[in-house]
Amino acid sequence: MSHDKIRDHIDCLNCGKIVTEKYCPNCGQDNTESRKSFHYLFTHFVEDFTHYDNAFWKTMKYLLFRPSRLTREYLAGKRKHYVAPVKLYIFISFITFFLPGVLPEIDHDNETQREVRKAEAHKYDYNYEEADSILKASTGRKIPTIGNYSSVKEYDSIQKTLPAAKKGSGIMGKFEKRVAEINEKYTTKEIIEKFKESFIHNLPKVLFLYLPLFAFSLWLFHNKKKWYYFEHGIFTLHYFSFLLLNTMLFLTVSWLLKLMGDNGFLTFLEFILTCIYLGWGFTYFFKAHRFFYGEKRYISNLKSLVLFFVNSFLITVVLLLFIIYTLLYLH
Structure with missing residues (x-):
């Protein structure tokens, strides 16, 4: 950016101090024209990305394969060529957060499993017993569930037969019933x-x-x-x-x-x-x-x-x- 036009005014746009050269001696901001062309935006983006890219890959290499090297370098004051710790954590957190939504789901289900999922997805056309019979008829197995109850109806029915001391109550009772609701809704x-x-x-x-x-x-x-x-x-x-x-x-x-x-x-x-x-x-x-x-x-x-x-x-x-x-x- 060495060819940017210097402003005619000598007051810094950032802090208001007198500027006699390209950079403000008080805050360090450049005293060039604030209105930029598309060429400036493009070249500025390339320069920033290239600089960040170099720091980024060096940081990644040390982070993955040189345990604590990055920490020792940072605390020793060698910070210019590495991504700052907080920015690094936020960036990697964002990518880890973003990744599951970007990668498309891979489905290797066989036809029977797809039929069961279809049956459960249309609860108004098929009930749980019908979906269960599809799997039993083809594989001899029942639909697996999370927890002990496959539906709220089953939970309520079994709870009625249990003595008072063994009935689900409090947080655990609510949790079991919630799991039964989930089993009823999803495979x-x-x-x-x-x-x-x-x-x-x-x-x-x-x-x-x-x-x-x-x-x-x-x-x-x-x-x-x-x-x-x-x-x-x-x-x-x-x-x-x-x-x-x-x-x-x-x-x-x-x-x-x-x-x-x-x-x-x-x-x-x-x-x-x-x-x-x-x-x-x-x-x-x-x-x-x-x-x-x-x-x-x-x-x-x-x-x-x-x-x-x-x-x-x-x-x-x-x-x-x-x-x-x-x-x-x-x-």
Whole structure:
């Protein structure tokens, strides 16, 4: 942008200070004409994208394959060539949130399964027993359900036969009845798909809410004079960004494998992929923790193990509450 026309006026449009050269000495804004041509917009976009692209790919490489390197570089003040931690987390969260809606659903159902789904989808033309008979006649199996009741009618009928002490009541009673309503409305496969969609859709928000708690657990386990909460927070942002990025890549590759078909070899590849995804997600934290905090291997591994189990328990509680919420408000 070195050929942009300098404004005739010497007052900065941003802060009002006197500007004698191209850039304002007070706020740094350029003193060029504010009305731009399409050529300016296009070239400015290319330059910004190229600059961000270089920083982005370097950040992604370190984030995926160099545990804690990105955090150490950032805290050492080398920030110009990397995406800022908060922007990085928001960007990856957005892509992870956006991805399930972009990838089209792949359906490898056989004709019988499609017929059952069709029967359940038209409840006014077919009832549950008719849909059940279709599957029983062709496969000898009943329609699988989530929970113990396939419909509200079945739930109410069974509840009437139970003694008062065994009848569903309170939150659990409402929960069982809600699950029965869901079974009545959707097939098991549709419930699982809707749950997965809702889970992945909201996972970034759940992790974001858990960020301060995870950073606090790191603060508890390390020297308070040597490490500030801010530094634990940056480590947490990068680690959670890695978890989301790892999940996003897993979902994408898994979708591509499903796109190729449904056979034993591809199922085996997906199993291997799942092992790599879970294994790297587990070992990454141990490596990142040891390299970042610079402790002896056995001390770092012990702390990492305790932190892993403590946070696994806490986040499991959060996710269980989220699962209950997802089921109760499944539309």
